[in-house]
């Protein structure tokens with residue numbers, strides 16, 4: 605590789621915002637356009653390894669998926685000095701997992717209206733991914749990123765926000781980390797986090813893959829509602845796969861609880877599709893009247 609890396613040449617590294625076995629994520633400023641990006645640098649996987657497959661799948665998925673308000677935007681990816689680098693949109697509000705941990709410390713949880721907003725926005729992102737012929741397969745709080753719209757001061761000092769758009773609350777939830785994305789029709793399934801894994805995927809039944817994302821979304825929402833840590837395996841894992849939503853320490857409406865229950869139905873066919881969720885009266889109260 606040439607001496608000066610493209611990464612160092614094009615970007616100013618501000619801070620490390622994540623680290624894992626996958627590599628490290630940095631918040632960077634691109635010198636040319638002055639914008640902030642999230643950049644993941646990971647050790648280049650062994651050529652021909654399954655890790656290489658995963659890395660390529662992530663970039664293919666971003667390339668196919670183009671732009672959607674509820675999918676983290678991809679800008680570029682390249683390889684240099686034995687590293688894979690992917691440059692994505694930076695979401696300034698952290699991940700849903702970060703907010704859940706903060707909430708838990710304070711014994712607070714997302715109220716039902718916010719739980720429905722998260723469900724609706726992530727369903728819109730899933731509808732887009734599924735209609736593109738792909739499935740995510742690793743939906744969970746740490747892969748949902750939050751963008752707070754920056755308030756624009758008007759001339760008279762009053763806040764300006766085109767509140768007629770659907771993000772009137774100013775918070776946008778986006779699906780990120782496409783490392784497990786695969787095709788619905790000829791899938792190469794790399795199982796996601798077992799805490800959010802639907803039983804049919806464990807049984808290698810891949811004929812209703814989009815419904816595995818719906819299953820994982822329901823458990824993601826249950827965590828946002830304050831349920832305790834999910835099991836990775838064992839009796840409680842199977843109890844949930846029989847269609848039992850783990851206990852939630854707040855009063856939720858019967859209709860919302862019934863929807864969450866339907867989303868983890870043991871039979872994937874019985875679970876609502878992402879498209880159905882985006883039109884569901886429980887999530888879109890205005891449609892319910």
Ligand SMILES: Cn1cc(CCO)c2c3c(c(-c4ccccc4Cl)cc21)C(=O)NC3=O
Pocket residue numbers: 621622623629642643644676690691692693694695696697698699749750780781782
């Ligand atoms: C750990 N971590 C923290 C953040 C910032 C949230 O305020 C973050 C981001 C991403 C990613 C990411 C995930 C998977 C693949 C590539 C990237 Cl850049 C990871 C992130 C990403 O794609 N966009 C992010 O904001």
